[in-house]
Amino acid sequence: MKTGIVYHKKYLEHEQDPRHPERRERLAYTIDQLTEEGLFEDEDIVLLEPFPASIEDVLEVHTKEYVEFLKRESERGGGIIDFDTNIPKGVFERALLAAGGAIRAAKAVLDKEVDNAFAMVRPPGHHAKPYTGAGFCYLNNIAIMVKWLLKRGFERIMILDWDAHHGDGTQEIFYEDDRVLFISTHQMPLYPGTGYPHEVGRGRGEGFTINIPLPPGTSDEGYFYVFEKIIEPVAKEFKPEFIAISAGQDNHFTDPLTGLALTARGYGELMRRAVNLSRDLCKGRLVAVLEGGYSVEAALPYTNLAIIAAMAGKDISHIREPKSYLAELKWRKRDYAMQKIRDNVSEVIRIHSKYWSNLR
Amino acid sequence: MIIGVDVGGTNTDVAIIDEDRNLMTYKYPNEYGITNILKEIDRNIDIKSARLVISTSLPLNIIASRFNEIKTCSLVIPGPGLNYSDYGIILKGAVNHRGDIVENIDKEEVEKVLSENKAQTLAISAKFSIRNPQIEYDVLKISLKYFDRKDIALSNYVGFLNFPLRINTTIVNAKIMREVWELTDAIRKFTENFFYYKGDGGIIPWQVALRNPSELYNSSPAAVAYGAYYLTKEENALVIDIGGTTTDFILIRDGAPEIEERVKIHGKRTHIRCVKSFSIPYGGDSLFDGELKPYRIDKPIAFGGKHITLTDLLNGVGEEVGNFRESRRAVKGIDCERYVDYYIDMIAKKAKEFDADKIIGTGYLARYLIPEIAKRCGKKFIVPKHSESANAVGVAVSRISLTLYARFDTERSIAVYNGEVNKETFEKVSGHPDDEEIINSAINKAKELAANFGANEEDLDDVDILYFSSFPIVRGGIMRGKIADVIVQIKPGLSSNVL
Numbered sequence: 001m002k003t004g005i006v007y008h009k010k011y012l013e014h015e016q017d018p019r020h021p022e023r024r025e026r027l028a029y030t031i032d033q034l035t036e037e038g039l040f041e042d043e044d045i046v047l048l049e050p051f052p053a054s055i056e057d058v059l060e061v062h063t064k065e066y067v068e069f070l071k072r073e074s075e076r077g078g079g080i081i082d083f084d085t086n087i088p089k090g091v092f093e094r095a096l097l098a099a100g101g102a103i104r105a106a107k108a109v110l111d112k113e114v115d116n117a118f119a120m121v122r123p124p125g126h127h128a129k130p131y132t133g134a135g136f137c138y139l140n141n142i143a144i145m146v147k148w149l150l151k152r153g154f155e156r157i158m159i160l161d162w163d164a165h166h167g168d169g170t171q172e173i174f175y176e177d178d179r180v181l182f183i184s185t186h187q188m189p190l191y192p193g194t195g196y197p198h199e200v201g202r203g204r205g206e207g208f209t210i211n212i213p214l215p216p217g218t219s220d221e222g223y224f225y226v227f228e229k230i231i232e233p234v235a236k237e238f239k240p241e242f243i244a245i246s247a248g249q250d251n252h253f254t255d256p257l258t259g260l261a262l263t264a265r266g267y268g269e270l271m272r273r274a275v276n277l278s279r280d281l282c283k284g285r286l287v288a289v290l291e292g293g294y295s296v297e298a299a300l301p302y303t304n305l306a307i308i309a310a311m312a313g314k315d316i317s318h319i320r321e322p323k324s325y326l327a328e329l330k331w332r333k334r335d336y337a338m339q340k341i342r343d344n345v346s347e348v349i350r351i352h353s354k355y356w357s358n359l360r
Numbered sequence: 361m362i363i364g365v366d367v368g369g370t371n372t373d374v375a376i377i378d379e380d381r382n383l384m385t386y387k388y389p390n391e392y393g394i395t396n397i398l399k400e401i402d403r404n405i406d407i408k409s410a411r412l413v414i415s416t417s418l419p420l421n422i423i424a425s426r427f428n429e430i431k432t433c434s435l436v437i438p439g440p441g442l443n444y445s446d447y448g449i450i451l452k453g454a455v456n457h458r459g460d461i462v463e464n465i466d467k468e469e470v471e472k473v474l475s476e477n478k479a480q481t482l483a484i485s486a487k488f489s490i491r492n493p494q495i496e497y498d499v500l501k502i503s504l505k506y507f508d509r510k511d512i513a514l515s516n517y518v519g520f521l522n523f524p525l526r527i528n529t530t531i532v533n534a535k536i537m538r539e540v541w542e543l544t545d546a547i548r549k550f551t552e553n554f555f556y557y558k559g560d561g562g563i564i565p566w567q568v569a570l571r572n573p574s575e576l577y578n579s580s581p582a583a584v585a586y587g588a589y590y591l592t593k594e595e596n597a598l599v600i601d602i603g604g605t606t607t608d609f610i611l612i613r614d615g616a617p618e619i620e621e622r623v624k625i626h627g628k629r630t631h632i633r634c635v636k637s638f639s640i641p642y643g644g645d646s647l648f649d650g651e652l653k654p655y656r657i658d659k660p661i662a663f664g665g666k667h668i669t670l671t672d673l674l675n676g677v678g679e680e681v682g683n684f685r686e687s688r689r690a691v692k693g694i695d696c697e698r699y700v701d702y703y704i705d706m707i708a709k710k711a712k713e714f715d716a717d718k719i720i721g722t723g724y725l726a727r728y729l730i731p732e733i734a735k736r737c738g739k740k741f742i743v744p745k746h747s748e749s750a751n752a753v754g755v756a757v758s759r760i761s762l763t764l765y766a767r768f769d770t771e772r773s774i775a776v777y778n779g780e781v782n783k784e785t786f787e788k789v790s791g792h793p794d795d796e797e798i799i800n801s802a803i804n805k806a807k808e809l810a811a812n813f814g815a816n817e818e819d820l821d822d823v824d825i826l827y828f829s830s831f832p833i834v835r836g837g838i839m840r841g842k843i844a845d846v847i848v849q850i851k852p853g854l855s856s857n858v859l
Binding site: 012018019023024025028029030031033035036037038040041257264273296297299305314315317318319320321322323324325 | 440441442443444448454456457458462463487488520521522524525529548604622675829832833834838839843
């Protein structure tokens with residue numbers, strides 16, 4: 001299986017502040033790990049060079065007013081969107097390259113250059129709404145990519161957003177769209193505070209937004225349970241022609257901002273299941289787009305490796321964190337979490353069985 | 361005084377450049393042996409006070425003929441990550457991307473594996489060992505009970521990130537280490553201060569070569585290319601080197617040959633880099649037994665051999681190479697012209713494929729064959745004086761080209777140069793040097809090392825930055841320091857001594 005990795009040195013250039021959680025160091029260690037594992041010279045891995053997204057493609061998602069604001073402030077530098085998200089000089093070009101990176105990944109899959117692809121882009125995108133950026137995000141990379149795919153005639157696209165934070169931006173963009181099934185798993189309560197099971201979409205989009213809140217301490221088992229009970233059955237019923245994953249990596253047990261207690265191996269396993277779904281349902285067409293993930297040293301090198309290895313069909317059985325980190329996993333994992341997950345899953349099934357016969 | 365020696369497939373060439381830049385070249389059959397050759401040189405020149413540079417085809421020969429015969433035990437310490445069980449015996453222990461030892465080795469496990477081993481040579485490779493070689497040293501310490509040091513290769517000396525390629529390279533090193541070590545011992549009887557010539561045309565002190573002997577792999581094309589360039593000063597040309605067993609094609613662009621990275625050895629990619637060349641398995645010693653064969657059995661009859669070769673056929677068509685009368689007696693009744701023509705045609709056809717207007721002919725048959733080859737492929741040509749030993753000339757005229765892999769971690773006040781931890785550099789520097797400061801620090805270190813090995817000051821101006829990346833380390837919202845990786849190389853090229 002051939003897997004594309006979209007990456008560009010410019011993705012390391014973006015930085016709001018050297019101390020910000022979403023900083024250059026995030027990808028730097030990952031690149032080290034992937035280089036040392038030999039992945040960039042592996043015959044199953046194709047390094048894809050991104051291009052900047054066109055303004056036309058961006059305007060499919062964002063308002064003209066916001067795009068002009070972002071462009072103007074980015075030329076000047078120093079503007080502020082929210083508490084966590086300022087506008088450093090030049091961010092507009094980097095955000096365009098990140099959105100273009102997602103399109104590049106999708107294009108490579110459509111052109112059969114690769115079987116699937118991982119857009120390892122920065123800055124992230126899933127909190128960005130049509131009219132504003134938010135939560136470290138400026139342009140909604142995955143939404144821009146999905147709109148690009150819709151324009152090319154796809155009629156059913158599934159977005160799986162497994163970032164620890166709710167993908168509120170992406171949800172809002174496709175809330176009334178029945179061509180896009182948006183499934184989000186996220187820690188709750190946590191920023192941005194949305195993503196309740198009763199947020200199901202509106203109008204034609206009703207039933208095509210599925211929110212699965214998770215408690216701290218969810219762990220690998222909790223995620224696998226959600227996959228089996230909701231994600232896999234709904235995906236099989238929806239029959240997507242393309243699967244897009246908002247691959248946030250802040251669910252890892254060492255993440256400083258969250259507490260979901262997923263392991264690197266767990267990430268690999270989730271991706272393996274997603275790849276299997278894509279193989280069974282849509283000829284393997286799958287693109288993952290990097291979102292969050294702030295445990296720069298202890299998690300990202302291993303989780304990114306796990307994701308890429310699983311996408312390329314490689315053996316993931318040796319992917320894990322160093323043993324010295326496992327003490328942290330022990331206290332992060334919580335036994336009561338599993339009961340909470342069962343309750344949440346039941347609630348989601350109760351709400352969505354109305355729309356999905358596979359959940360009945 | 362500079363002495364360049366190239367031990368090729370069949371002959372050993374020697375080039376000597378004296379203080380007045382007079383060039384002398386000599387050719388010896390390989391059977392004569394390096395010790396005898398050096399003895400002979402030592403009679404006229406004091407080797408100890410000269411700069412001695414050796415290019416050897418030993419690594420190439422071992423890899424070509426005995427690679428599978430020499431058994432290697434490959435110990436692999438991958439820690440978390442991909443599955444490396446195809447690369448050797450997996451051992452416990454792990455170094456992470458920052459060079460922290462995050463899991464220790466299990467000494468009993470290492471002992472057990474080594475006591476059961478039957479291979480002659482040992483390769484020890486730990487992931488991220490170039491960030492911290494300690495784990496490899498720990499395993500080495502135990503291994504010395506079971507192996508001679510000359511049969512053990514460590515991966516951190518290979519220098520580059522990319523673990524699978526580093527394991528493959530370390531296995532190659534384990535197989536060729538002993539012979540390079542023994543050759544070194546033989547040369548050290550004459551001088552403690554000499555250099556080896558690398559596949560990319562640079563030269564390195566023997567101490568460096570012993571750690572990573574694969575750098576010496578296939579150095580002859582580089583030697584020929586730089587020799588041809590020095591002898592003609594042609595910046596853009598195709599070098600055709602007619603040797604005993606092969607005819608090699610090397611393209612020179614802007615005064616330097618092209619480099620091939622990550623060379624495959626026995627089907628496996630390695631970190632080895634060398635000059636790009638194309639080889640046709642016919643040369644002056646190619647056997648003739650009714651037709652020209654792509655191999656050598658013996659030297660030509662013209663040089664005291666027993667079998668007819670291309671060289672003897674050439675004498676058959678009127679040339680006078682060596683004892684040409686002996687050749688002519690032997691080739692009586694053979695249509696020499698037809699077979700010489702067959703060779704010329706084959707070489708001309710290949711030469712046509714290269715984008716160059718001019719051919720530089722080297723090797724001992726060049727002056728006889730290159731004019732006709734050039735005519736047939738419609739290119740200009742030049743066969744310079746000393747063309748028959750251009751390889752040794754290239755070895756003699758090269759400058760010290762040192763590659764330095766530097767990693768700076770200012771949070772820990774650590775600078776790692778070529779895998780050796782050096783605590784001194786950054787204790788003086790506060791936590792956040794700018795990028796330029798870091799790059800200059802690496803360049804100065806490279807210059808300092810090269811100067812210590814006797815490089816000329818003027819040769820040190822040309823330093824390439826092959827790689828640079830840096831980023832700040834943040835913990836608990838506070839910037840703690842900076843990590844930077846720099847690879848710099850003093851550019852291979854002609855030494856200012858001879859320009």
